[in-house]
Amino acid sequence: MVKKINKDLTAEQKLILFDDGTESPGTSELNNEKREGSYHCANCDQKLFDSKTKYESGSGWPSFYDALPDAFETSTDFLIGYARTEYHCKNCGGHHGHIFEDGPKPTGKRYCNNGVCLVFKKK
Ligand SMILES: [Zn+2]
Incomplete structure (x- = not known):
């Protein structure tokens, strides 16, 4: 997949989205x-x-228990020694986080997303 990188991203955003980095837990203002x-x-x-x-x-x-249809593609990574399901933006290929199987109903999934990779838009 061709990755289109937006030139206005910060260094941290580039590291996470395109070099599989992870932000420090508890640092995203989107948590709240x-x-x-x-x-x-x-x-x-x-x-x-x-x-x-x-x-x-x-x-x-x-954290989210489900993603919108066609938002992501997944792959498996072994960066920390065991298999994890990594997901990335279907449109640009940017890495967003990992999916775990300990989420709430109805899906049982937890999309654990780096906050700096997301932009919230109020309804
Ligand atoms: Zn994207």
Whole structure:
């Protein structure tokens, strides 16, 4: 996939989106974002999550139990020694986070997303 990198991204955003970095837990102001709206890719503006699926996981990263259809593609990485499901923006290829199987109903999934990769747009 061709990655289109927005030149206005910060160094941290570039590191996470295109070099598989991770932000420090508890640092994203989106952790406390509870308003109605949508979450978009910081690189390409693709709409990724609806605020209805956001929940407080206690992990320190913005967490969602589901993503919008066609938002992401997934792959498996072994960066920390065991297999994890990594997901990236279907439009630009930017890495956003990992999917875990300890989320709430109805999906049981937890999309653990780096906050700096997201832009919140209030409804
Ligand atoms: Zn994107």
